[in-house]
Amino acid sequence: MKTRTLILTLALGGGLLAGAAAVAPVFAQSDAAPAVRQDDGLSMPQIHDALTAAGYRNINAIERERNRYEVKASDADGRRVELSVDPMTGKVMKTETRRDRREEATRERRGSDGAK
Template sequence: MNAKTLLSALAIATGLVAGGVLVAPAIAQNAPLTAEANSKWLSIPQIHDKLEAAGYGNIDEIERERDGYEVKATDREGQRVELEVDPLTGGVTKTVVKRERKSDRADRDARRDAAPASSN
């Protein structure tokens, strides 16, 4: 093998190794969780209890996602929200206010109509 071929092969090998070092962290971020990391997640009942303690109600859906939990609930102001919840702490990392459902609006209106009128 002549020196030119050897240097070319060495340069290609070095480039591949360097590229692997740069790409590996990006791939690791998208890799599925290991069993150990997964075992540290709070359970769905624990997530439910933490959200209730934080003032959320009508928690009707808790979905386990790849990077945490997605929850549909009602906040303290009575607005329907979709929450992203940290799987290790149970803390809310993102809140998106949703439009009020027709059934929720009908329930609210029925409660308002059934409330006794205040006398002055």
């Protein structure tokens, strides 16, 4: 009976060692690997830097959508804008100006008073 237990223990131990050897390379990958694969495009910090260089300020939201980044920022004139940014190049594909709530309230008051 002892021989049988010894053989079973050795077989089980050998299987565990073989499994560990197969999995070890996965855990041995370097931490210096790039945060974003090259085919995924630019990272969020890279998008932030590209927009800052293009004159955008107060960048407070960058979200990755399917094939673009959506960014909320201020343009060079201080207007709040929502940008659609190409994830591969960092170029702005579309810009929407966001209206300020105070500006909208002023327009509504002027519209109801009939003043321009």
